[in-house]
């Protein structure tokens with residue numbers, strides 16, 4: 001298997017026009033060279049030279065010919081899905097999943113490992129590196145030319161420098177995951193917040209492709225937000241933008257794992273719903289043991305305590321949505337994550353609250369998409385898309 005050992009090859013590839021053409025081919029395939037020249041504003045001769053270069057690098061293929069009224073029919077070009085691959089990792093405290101994705105953003109292979117990585121050490125880096133090597137060796141025959149590894153990690157990530165600043169779930173603080181893993185694997189390693197990774201996928205390959213300004217929300221064990229503004233991921237000045245789950249929903253409310261009180265996540269993520277359900281049951285004189293998430297999710301529609309739990313949480317979530325709509329004025333919000341299972345008892349009051357509380361007409365043309373959750377694959381293909389986005393498809397400005 002051919003592995004690029006440094007970023008140098010791809011930095012040279014990161015020539016603005018090559019990236020522009022690669023993106024145009026991704027978005028418009030199959031597309032002819034004359035159409036690429038029109039769309040890019042580049043001369044036909046430049047387009048010919050650059051597309052030949054992309055072809056030589058194995059990133060694009062010829063895909064038939066276009067109809068032409070007279071003369072020679074122009075050849076149509078498309079991405080070669082097998083031209084390059086990226087590895088995406090979902091890293092959690094007790095499980096890590098790795099997937100290989102192709103240039104169409106499709107998962108080719110995945111491996112699931114159960115191991116405890118909640119330790120900030122060289123041993124953790126070695127474990128992750130061994131997992132990546134195992135995934136590569138099992139797919140060596142089919143997946144040639146892997147360009148890098150993306151890591152989806154919860155919490156505050158300085159993705160510019162590959163540093164996990166604070167991940168409370170993993171217990172990692174100022175952990176230089178990207179540089180250490182890159183040195184160990186001898187290939188580029190990018191690290192980003194897990195919801196930003198999902199945004200990357202939605203932006204490149206998913207429902208976000210048709211929008212310039214959209215938000216992605218992942219609700220489940222936690223509550224995160226990915227932001228795409230003017231077609232690009234927005235991470236804030238130091239990479240910490242999007243901590244929707246840690247905005248204050250209840251002043252002096254429940255203690256959050258981040259150390260503060262009243263964070264929205266403590267009311268709408270899994271543990272928040274269980275806490276509310278438990279409080280309501282106790283207040284209603286039901287002295288049963290701590291309820292589980294499964295009991296809540298599987299409760300019958302006439303379970304009034306469960307319905308009230310979802311309604312209270314849904315209204316807080318909807319109020320939070322109204323706030324971010326007021327802040328970002330997005331065209332679309334994609335909501336996904338395990339929390340999609342909460343169902344209409346949660347989402348009906350949430351969307352009602354959103355429309356009641358959004359400023360003026362900001363929510364009137366807003367699209368809200370409840371995206372079915374694909375489990376761990378949503379995280380890993382997002383982490384893979386992070387690599388493709390940064391190393392292949394992002395034009396240099």
Ligand SMILES: [Zn+2]
Nearest residue numbers: 246256258263
């Ligand atoms: Zn918090």
